[in-house]
Amino acid sequence: MAGEATGTSLAGTPGDIPHNALMSEANSPRPSAMALQGVRVLDLSRVLAGPWCTQTLADLGADVIKVERPPKGGHPGGDDTRGWGPPYLKDRDGQDTAEAAYYLGANRNKRSIGVDIASPKGQDLIRELARRADVVVENYKVGDLTRYGLNAPALLALNPRLVFCSVTGFGQTGPYRDRAGYDYAVQGLGGLMSVTGEADALPGGGPQKVGVAVADLFTGMYATVAILAALRHRDATGEGQVVDMALLDTQVAMLANLGANYLTTGQAPRRMGNAHQNIVPYQVFQASDGHLIVAVGNDGQFVKFCELLGVPELARDPRYATNAQRVRHREALVPLLAERIAARPRQHWLDAMEAAKVPGGAINDLAEVFEDPQVRHRGMVVPMAHPLSDGLRVVASPMKLSATPVAYRLPPPLLGQHTDEVLAELGHGPEAIAAWREEGVIA
Template sequence: MSEATSLPSSAMALQGVRVLDLSRVLAGPWCTQTLADLGADVIKVERPPQRGHPGGDDTRAWGPPYLKDRNGQDSSEAAYYLGANRNKRSIAVDIASAQGQALIRALALRADVLVENYKVGDLARYGLDAATLLQLNPRLVFCSVTGFGQTGPYRDRAGYDYAVQGLGGLMSVTGEQDAQPGGGPQKVGVAVADLFTGMYATVSILAALRHRDATGQGQVVDMALLDTQVAMLANLGANYLCTGQTPRRMGNAHQNIVPYQVFQASDGHLIVAVGNDKQFAKFCEILGEPAWALDPRYATNAQRVRHRDDLVPLLAVRIAAKPRQHWLEAMEAAKVPGGAINDLAEVFEDPQVRARDMVVPMDHPLSDQLRLVASPIKLSATPVAYRLPPPLLGQHTDEVLAELGHDPTAIAAWRAAGVIA
C-alpha cells in the first residue's frame, strides 16, 4: 500500500490504498465507489469545462431528476451521478494537454490502482496507457473497463449496457414469451451489464492487489461488458452448454424450478418461490390440495418442470381466489418462500430495509437533503464509512495538486491556461 492518506483514520479495509479513477458513466464509477466505500482514497479525474462542453462525468447531466438545492431548485448534480460517486475526490484535468498528462502520470506514480474506461487505444495517444504507466510504476494495478475487451474483432466498438444485454443473450431470456400479451425481448430495468462489470472489476482489483502485495508486481485487469454479460447468464448458460438447447423467455417463471414465479391473487400480485419438494408439499397444504404433492406428475421438481403447463394453471386458480396478504401470511407461517412485489416507495419504507440502514443521508455542498442508497457490504471489523458526498466537478483539484507538492502560483497558472478547473 502507499503511505497513509490524510483521510479520517477509522479502521477501514482499504485505508491507505490510492485509486486514480479515469472512468465515467457507470461500470467504472460503480467499481471505484465500492473501493471508496471500503476506505480507498479515490481521485476522480474529470474533463474541465471547455469549448462549450460543460465538463465532468456525462452522468452529471443525465437528468432529471436532479438534486434539489437549498432553495428547492434543481442543482447541477443529477441523481444518476450521485448514485455512483460518493467517497471520491474530483479533480478536473485536461488530459489532452501535455501538462495535464504530466499531472496524471505524477498521480499514477503514487497510485496503487488506476481504473479507466476509454476506448481501446485512446489513452496511448496521451502516454497514459497501461504499458507506459506500468513502466513508471511497476506496482500499479491498471484496470481497463470496455465494452468488448482489449482483444477480439469487436475490441474497437463502443460498448453500451443496453446493446450488450441484447448481444450477450440476456434479452433473449428476459420478457414474456412471444405468444403472450406483451411478449418479446426485454432489457432489465437497471444497467446490469454495467453494474456486474463494476463488481467483477472490484473483485479483480482486490485479487491483483493481493498478488501485488505478495510479489511487488502490478498487472493489467481487462474487463469487458460482453464477457461479464455472458458469464452472468449463469445457470442458463450452463443449461445451453449441457444440452445444446437454447433457453426461451419464461416471463416471470423460472427455467429450472416450478412453481417459482408471479401469481395473481384476488387483489394483486405475489411471488411464489418454492425451492424444493418439501416446500412444495407445504404449499399444497396451504392451497388445500395436499394430494398434489403426492401426484407423480408433481411430486418432484423435475416432474413439475416437465408438467408445468398442467400444474401452473391449477395453482393460479387457487391463488386467485383469495387476497395477496392471506397467501403471504400463510406462506410465512409455513416457511414457504415468496413475497410481495414492491415499488421503490414501498422498498424504502420496508421495515427490513430500514433495519438494515440501506439509506444513508449525507451533507452536500449544494443541499441538506441528499439521501443515497447505502452499500450492502456489512463488515464487522472494518465497516463501510460514508466520508465524502459525491464531489462537485473539480472540487478537490487544488487539494490534490497541493499533495503532489505544487504551489498555489503554479496551480493558478494551470487554471488560467485551461489545464485544470
C-alpha cells in the first residue's frame, strides 16, 4: 500500500518497497510474527504442484498473488481445478457453488487477480508485479512464457533479486522437456506404479497408482524447500536465481529405499502389495473382523510381537531371529503370523500391540480419520469464513511452529476477488481499472 507509515511508494525499485506493501491489512489480518511475513509471491501456477507450493508459502505468511485467466470465449476462466467437481462447496442455501473442493484444498491464504497474460497490457501488469515480488512460481509448458516476454531471463532482468521457480513435468532441459506432464503418467514413467499394488500372480494384481497425486504433492514440497534455500542465498548475496523443478525428477528421487535397492543390486524391485520390501513383518493382516497394520521395525519388537501372539518360540527360531533372516524366509513366517492374527478381533490385537509398544494401527476411512481423537486434538481441520458459504472447512497445515505459527488468514479466493485491491496497491486508479476490465484485460 502506498503511503503507509514509511511513506514509501510502490513506484520504486524492489528494494524501495516495504515488505508488507502488497498485503491488505483490512482483508488479511496477520499475527504479529509469521515466518515468511514480508515475502511477496507472484503465483502463475494452476492445478496442484505449483499451488501446493504457493499455499505452503502462504500458510507461513507470504503474500501470494494468484494470477488467473479471465473468462473468455465461453471458457469460465480461472484455475482449471475450480471446475474439477463434484463435490463443490455448498452455498448458504445448500446449493452447489462454482468452487470445487479440489480447488479449495490447495489455494487458501492467497489473493486472486484475473489477468489476460496473452494481452500486451496484461503482460505489462505481470511485469509490474514481478518487479515488486520476491518469488515467481509458474507451471506453464516450456517456452510458453517466452512468447509473452515473461520467462525467467526477462523477469530477472527487471528484478535481479527474484527467485523464479518453474514447475513442469520433465524440466527445462532434456528430450522430454516439451511434453505435458501429469501426475498419473509420471507415477508410471517414474517407477512408482511398478512397486505399488499386489503382485501380478495374486488376485487384483497389477500396477496401481497411489490414491493421491503424490508426484504433484512431493514436487510442490520440494519446490517450497528450494525456494526457501534460494531466498536465503538471495538475502546473503543479493542475487536471485532460477529453480527448475520437474515431476519426473521428484518421482525418481522419492523412490527412496527402493531406488537404493536397485542401485545396490541391479535388480528392479517388484510389487509386494501391503508388504515391505526390506522389513518383515511389516504389512497388513486380516483379523477376525477386519484388517490391521503390523509394523515391526526391529528384532526386539519382533520378540514382543511373538509373545503377544502366544508364539514366543518363533522369535528364537534362527530363521526368524533377525530381520535379514525374516526377509529371506517371509514366505514361511507370514502365514504362521496370519493364522494367529485371524483368530481374534482387530481391536484385541491393536490394544495388545499398544500395551507392548509394538508399532501398528487401524486402517481408517476418511470419516474415521477426521473423527480420530489425535487428529482432532492436533487441530487438523480448520473452519474458514468464505464469501459464499458458512460451511467451509479445510485440512490444516501439519507445520507446527512455536514462534511463527501458521495462520489461516484468507479462504481460497473467488476468481478475480482481489484484482481491484492489488492493482490499487500498484498505484492504478479506478478509471484505469474499469477500462482494462471493459477491454477484457482483467477480471
